[in-house]
Amino acid sequence: MDLATLWAGMLEQLKKVLPKPIYETWFVSSLIPTSYENDVLVLAAAQKFVCNFVNKNYADQLNEAAEAVTGRPTTVKLEDMNAPAAEPAKPAETDDLYKDTLFSDEDLPKAPPKKKAEPEPKAVMVKEANESISPPPEEPTTEDNLIPNYTFDNFIVGNSNRIAYSIAASVAEAPAKKYNPLYIYGGSGLGKTHLMHAIGHQILKNFPHMRLRCITSEDFVNDFIQAIQDKNTENFRQQYRNIDVLLVDDIQFLGQGDKDSSKEEFFHTFNKLYQGQKQMVFTSDRPPLDIKSLEDRLRSRFQSGTVTGIEPPDLETRTAILRTWAQKEKINIDKDAINYIAANVSDNIRDLYGAYNNVLSMASIEKNDVTLSLTQRALKYLVAEKEEKKYITIDEITSSVCRFYSVNYNELMGKKRTKNIALARQVAMYLCRELTGNTYPHIGTAFSGRDHTTVMHACEKITKMMNDSDTFKEMIERLKEKILDVDK
Numbered sequence: 001m002d003l004a005t006l007w008a009g010m011l012e013q014l015k016k017v018l019p020k021p022i023y024e025t026w027f028v029s030s031l032i033p034t035s036y037e038n039d040v041l042v043l044a045a046a047q048k049f050v051c052n053f054v055n056k057n058y059a060d061q062l063n064e065a066a067e068a069v070t071g072r073p074t075t076v077k078l079e080d081m082n083a084p085a086a087e088p089a090k091p092a093e094t095d096d097l098y099k100d101t102l103f104s105d106e107d108l109p110k111a112p113p114k115k116k117a118e119p120e121p122k123a124v125m126v127k128e129a130n131e132s133i134s135p136p137p138e139e140p141t142t143e144d145n146l147i148p149n150y151t152f153d154n155f156i157v158g159n160s161n162r163i164a165y166s167i168a169a170s171v172a173e174a175p176a177k178k179y180n181p182l183y184i185y186g187g188s189g190l191g192k193t194h195l196m197h198a199i200g201h202q203i204l205k206n207f208p209h210m211r212l213r214c215i216t217s218e219d220f221v222n223d224f225i226q227a228i229q230d231k232n233t234e235n236f237r238q239q240y241r242n243i244d245v246l247l248v249d250d251i252q253f254l255g256q257g258d259k260d261s262s263k264e265e266f267f268h269t270f271n272k273l274y275q276g277q278k279q280m281v282f283t284s285d286r287p288p289l290d291i292k293s294l295e296d297r298l299r300s301r302f303q304s305g306t307v308t309g310i311e312p313p314d315l316e317t318r319t320a321i322l323r324t325w326a327q328k329e330k331i332n333i334d335k336d337a338i339n340y341i342a343a344n345v346s347d348n349i350r351d352l353y354g355a356y357n358n359v360l361s362m363a364s365i366e367k368n369d370v371t372l373s374l375t376q377r378a379l380k381y382l383v384a385e386k387e388e389k390k391y392i393t394i395d396e397i398t399s400s401v402c403r404f405y406s407v408n409y410n411e412l413m414g415k416k417r418t419k420n421i422a423l424a425r426q427v428a429m430y431l432c433r434e435l436t437g438n439t440y441p442h443i444g445t446a447f448s449g450r451d452h453t454t455v456m457h458a459c460e461k462i463t464k465m466m467n468d469s470d471t472f473k474e475m476i477e478r479l480k481e482k483i484l485d486v487d488k
C-alpha cells in the first residue's frame with residue numbers, strides 16, 4: 001500500500017472517531033505522512049508540540065486507524081521536522097512536554113496515574129525524544145469535554161470577533177448575570193467553538209464549584225435517544241438539569257430530522273435552566289431566525305438573550321493571528337511571507353492554520369528560512385485554484401483613487417464635500433472594504449477617524465450606483481484592476 005492511500009484511509013477512520021475540531025486541527029492540518037516501510041508509518045509535524053500533543057492524547061486512535069487500513073500490526077512514528085538530527089536523546093518526561101508550546105500545562109489534560117498491572121498501550125514514537133511514550137488512555141478533551149487549548153489566552157482578538165470576545169469574557173466573569181442565553185453565530189472555522197470552550201475554561205477557573213456540561217446538539221439528541229432506549233430518562237434529566245452552565249455547539253442541528261421528542265426535551269431543559277438562572281451558551285452557523293427547522297418558541301428564546309456574530313477575519317486580524325502564532329512558537333517568519341499568507345487565505349482561521357503549517361513544513365523539509373518565495377511555493381496548492389491575491393493596503397487604494405479622480409490626499413481625507421471629492425472618498429471607502437476586507441470601523445478610523453456608519457453608507461451608495469449604471473460599474477472595475485496591478 002502506498003503512503004498516500006494509507007494516510008487517506010487513516011484520515012477517514014480518524015474522522016469517524018474524533019471530534020471535528022480535533023480531527024481538523026491536529027490531524028488534517030498538522031501531520032504530513034513522510035514514509036511507510038516495513039510496517040512503520042512516519043508522520044511529520046512542523047512543531048514539536050504537535051508531536052507531543054498527538055502522542056499524548058491520540059496514540060491509540062492513530063495505531064488503530066493504521067491497523068484498520070493496513071490490516072496488519074503497524075507502528076506509527078511521529079517526527080518533529082525541526083528536531084536537530086544530532087540532538088541527544090532526552091527522556092520524555094510528560095511534565096516537560098509542553099514547555100515552549102502554545103499551551104500552558106494546566107490547559108492540558110492530565111494523565112491519570114498509570115497502574116502497574118495494566119498492559120502497556122501500543123506506543124507512538126516521538127523521534128526527537130528517541131523513545132516511545134505510553135499514551136495515557138484518556139479522552140481527547142477534559143472531563144468537562146472542553147478542548148484544552150481553546151482558552152481565552154489562545155484566542156486572538158481582532159475587529160471581526162472583538163464584540164463576541166468581550167461578551168464571552170463578561171459571561172465567564174459573571175455567569176447568568178447579564179448575557180443569558182448567549183448565542184454565538186458565524187461561518188465555519190471562525191472560532192465559535194473556541195470561544196465557547198474558552199468561556200467554559202474560564203468559568204471553571206473563576207468558579208471551580210460550578211457544574212458545567214459542554215456538548216454538541218448531536219450529543220444531546222444521542223444521549224436522549226440512549227436514555228429512552230435504556231428507560232432511564234430520569235437520569236438523563238438529572239444530568240442535564242442539575243448543572244450551572246450548559247454549552248451547546250452547533251445548535252442548528254437540533255432542529256433537523258424527525259426528532260420532535262428530543263426538541264421537546266431540549267425545550268424543557270432550556271426552560272428549567274433558564275428559570276434556575278443558569279448560564280447557557282449556544283453556537284451556530286447562522287442566526288436564530290435563519291434556523292428554519294427550529295420551533296418558534298425555541299427560536300424566540302434564543303433571540304431573547306444575547307445574539308452575537310463572528311465575522312470572517314479581516315486582513316489585519318489574519319496578519320495578527322499569524323504573527324502571534326509565530327511569536328508564541330518563536331519562529332522567524334519574513335513579514336512579506338506573513339502578509340502573503342494573510343492575503344491569500346481569507347475564509348477562515350482553520351484554513352489559515354493549515355496554510356501556516358504547510359509553510360512551516362516546507363521550510364523544515366528544505367531546511368530554509370520562511371521567505372516570501374518559499375511561502376508562495378508552499379501555498380501553490382490553494383492559490384493556484386483562485387487568483388493569487390496581492391497584499392493591498394489602504395494607502396495603495398487611496399493613492400490610486402486620488403490619481404484617478406485628480407484629488408489630493410488631504411482633500412480625500414478632509415471634510416470638503418464638493419461633488420468630485422465626496423465621490424472619490426466614497427469610492428475609496430468602498431474599495432477598501434472590497435479589497436482589504438477590513439471592517440467598517442477600521443476603515444472609518446483610517447479615513448481621519450470617521451464613524452463606521454459613514455463607511456457603511458459609502459459602500460451602500462457605491463454598490464447602488466454600480467447596480468444602476470453599467471458605465472459606472474465598469475469604471476469601478478477598471479479602477480479595481482489598476483489597484484490590484486500596482487506592482488505588476
Ligand SMILES: Nc1ncnc2c1ncn2[C@@H]1O[C@H](COP(=O)(O)OP(=O)(O)OP(=O)(O)O)[C@@H](O)[C@H]1O
Nearest residue numbers: 021025154155156188189190191192193194349350
Ligand atoms: N481568534 C482566534 N484566535 C486563535 N485561534 C482561533 C481563533 N478563531 C479560531 N481559531 C482556531 O481556528 C480553528 C477553528 O475554530 P473553531 O473550531 O472554533 O471554529 P468554528 O467557528 O466553531 O467552526 P465550525 O462551525 O466549523 O465548527 C480552531 O483551531 C481555533 O482554535
